[in-house]
Amino acid sequence: MPVYRLRCSYAFTDGRHGTAFDEHEIAAATDEEAKSKAQAARDTPPKMRLASAVLIKLDGHPIWSLQPMADARYPFARDGVEPFEG
DSSP states (O other), X not given: OOEEEEEEEEEESSXXXXXXXXXXXXXXXXXXXXXXXXXXXXXXXXXXEEEEEEEEOTTSOEEEESSOOOOSSOTTTTTTOOOOOO
């Protein structure tokens, strides 16, 4: 049975700064079963909240995340910047 990795980050709920990281192994026969198990995981440490979670296949490709994996580039990032013409 394939093994997937669920990588999580947690933030403090009491105002302290910092982040904690954790990783869980999930054994599942299919990607869909692994996603279901990842979504059902509730191992949040006390006084912390889940900030992010990514489910990764053995080949290193992410197949699910807590938030949609959007393009990090903002559409307005190049506003006012002239294109380079060499």
